[in-house]
Every structure is written in C-alpha cells, then in structure tokens.
Amino acid sequence: MPGHRVVQPPKARAGDRVAALSPAWAAPAHFPAIHEQGMRRLEDLTGLVPVEYPTTRRPDASPADRAADLMAAFSDPSIRAVLATIGGDDEILVIPHLDSAAVRRDPKPFVGYSDNTNLHNWLWTNGVASFYGGSTQVHLGAGARVDDVHARSLRAALLEGGILEVVEPGESEDFGVPWTDPRSLSEFGARERTEPWAWAGGTGARSGPTWGGCLEVLDELLVAGRFPFSPEVLEGSILLIETSELLPPADWVTRILRAMGERGLLQPLSGVVAARPPASSLEVMRSSEDRAAHRVAQRDAIITEVTRYNPDAVVCVGPPFGHTRPQWILPYGGVVALDAADGSIRADYGPVS
DSSP: OTTOOOBOOOOOOTTOEEEEEOSSOOHHHHOHHHHHHHHHHHHHHHOOEEEEOTTTTOTTOOHHHHHHHHHHHHHOTTEEEEEESOOOSOGGGTGGGOOHHHHHHSOOOEEEOGGGHHHHHHHHHTTBOEEEOOOIIIIIISSSSOOHHHHHHHHIIIIIOOEEEOOOOSEEBSSOSOTTSGGGGTOOOOOEEOOOOEEEESOSEEEEEEEEEEHHHHHHHHHTTOOOSOGGGGTTOEEEEEOOTTOOOHHHHHHHHHHHHHHTSSTTOSEEEEOOOOOOOSSOOOOHHHHHHHHHHHHHHHHHHHHHHOTTSEEEEOOSOSSSBSOOOEEESSEEEEETTTTEEEEEOOSOO
16 A cells, blocks of 8 residues: 555464453442353454453543553563453543554454454555454353354454455344343354445455454544545545444435545545444334335445445455454555455454464
C-alpha cells in the first residue's frame, strides 16, 4: 500500500503469557463465571497462559488507567499477545493516553472487535497489524463450546499463521443466552440458517491489506480526526465493515458510506467485505421476516454506495466476522483475497510458525 506499511507481529508459542484486557467495558467484573470459563477455554485451545491486569475486572477504571494496562502489556516482553475481553462504547477516550513507541519496539498480536476498532485503527496508523474479531467474553466464555471457525482463526492469528479459506458455518445467532442466566455457560442462543453471501461490483480476483472495522466506530474516528491519512494510502486495500447490536438502519449505513465516498475513501479500494449484521438484540426482538428484511436493506445500501463510488471494487456481503456467532477473526492490515468468480475469500494470518 503506497506510503503506508504495517509489520506483522511474530506469533506466540504454547506456554507463552498473553494479556486479557478490558480496554472499554469491564464485562468480567459483572459476569466473572463467563470470564473464568473463557480463560480456561483459551488455555485449553491454545496452550497460552492468560494474564489479567488491574483493570480487566475493574468497572470504574478511567481511560487513563485502562491505557496504562494496555501499555504495560505491550511493554512487557513476556507478554506475547493481547486479547480484549469485549468491546464497549468509550474506547475513543483511551487512545490519546497510548504510547506508540512501545508497540513499535515489540509488536505483538492484538485481537478484538467492535469498540476495539479504535485500537485497531491506532495500531494500523502506527504501522502494526492486528486481528479483527474475538471477544474472550462472547466467543470463548459463553455458550456450549468454542465454535470451530472461531477456534481455527484464533489459533491462526495467535500461533500458527498461514492462509485459511473463510467458509460459511451455515448458522448464526445475533446474541446468546443472557449472562445473568446460568445456562449461558453451557448453551448457545437461538441460531438460524444463514443466507448465501452476496457478490457485486467488479469481477475476478482481488487482494489487498485490510482496514476498517465497526461502522459506528469508524464514524466516530472520522469525526474525531483519528484517520490522518490521505486516500492514496488506501490504494488497493480491502475495506472490512460490520455493524453492531445497535442495529443501525440502512439509511444510516447509506449516509456513512456516502460520506466516506465523498471524502475519497472508497475510490482507492480493490474490494469490500461487509459482515452479516445482527438484526435483533436482547432489547429489540424481531420476527424472522423482519430480521431478513433488515439484512437485505443493509446489503443493498452497502452495494449501492460502494459501487456508486467504485464500480470496479469486488464487494462481498455476508461473511460472519462481526457482531455475530459463529465468528471468524480476520487480519487487520494483513492480506485478504476475494475471488468473485468462485465466491471465495482467503485470509493470510501471517508467516507459518
């Protein structure tokens, strides 16, 4: 990507220590049983040893305190990866307290999604790749087991590297059993069959380094001036976008993508991958017909706005990498390849360890 390069952090090894942090919301403070099961499953799945910090379970931690724990983890040579316990809604306040020199001296994989788009964008801006997806609280701690696609991509991100084909697991849940219910430790939420991915725009194969994240957070970052580059640095890149449990309507998605297009951020892209969006939540229950309509409206809005500004970009809508479960973890700053001809997506998780 002309004018901007990112380094791929080295992989951890079984037995290494990894940080489990709460850069935004300290969910482990409120739901410790889910958190502790997640830590056990993480160790069983990867052989890595999770390490908590003072703010991991501290619900009143200030942005400066959370930033201090992030910097302590990135500065500790014995910590070989950093995992977010969950997202939240105020991580934008944490970012000004971070020290880029620490992450440049010893880059290490960071895994998270949702409000952690703030930290992904900051790392990417400072030349360090990361991995978009993963919440120890949602995808490791809750439910009957760790979903296969999540386990495979988590191991690839943290330990193994290599290229994986992103496949559709065929089922999805918008949310799980409420964490106040003991069944949340042993049961999934209601799952439904998924629809085929939608492809649009250009034809053939495209590949490039990724950037992006949760669209609601990208909106904040652009307003706050946290994306300091000119559009040229995005030449040939792949935009990853997904929406959250706030369930933004299609007309909001249209306005944000249209504004990104007017700023020139869509024109340099070689492709866009938009996640299957949640269409209901614990607070907003919808019928299956209304959920389907929500997804179709968002799909159409994304395709319309991207192709308006960049008709040659390959667009794929539907892969499960955002606020959904099962969930893939995808490279952020690493290479993703799209092939509209055979409907495939392949993600490069870095050098094979």
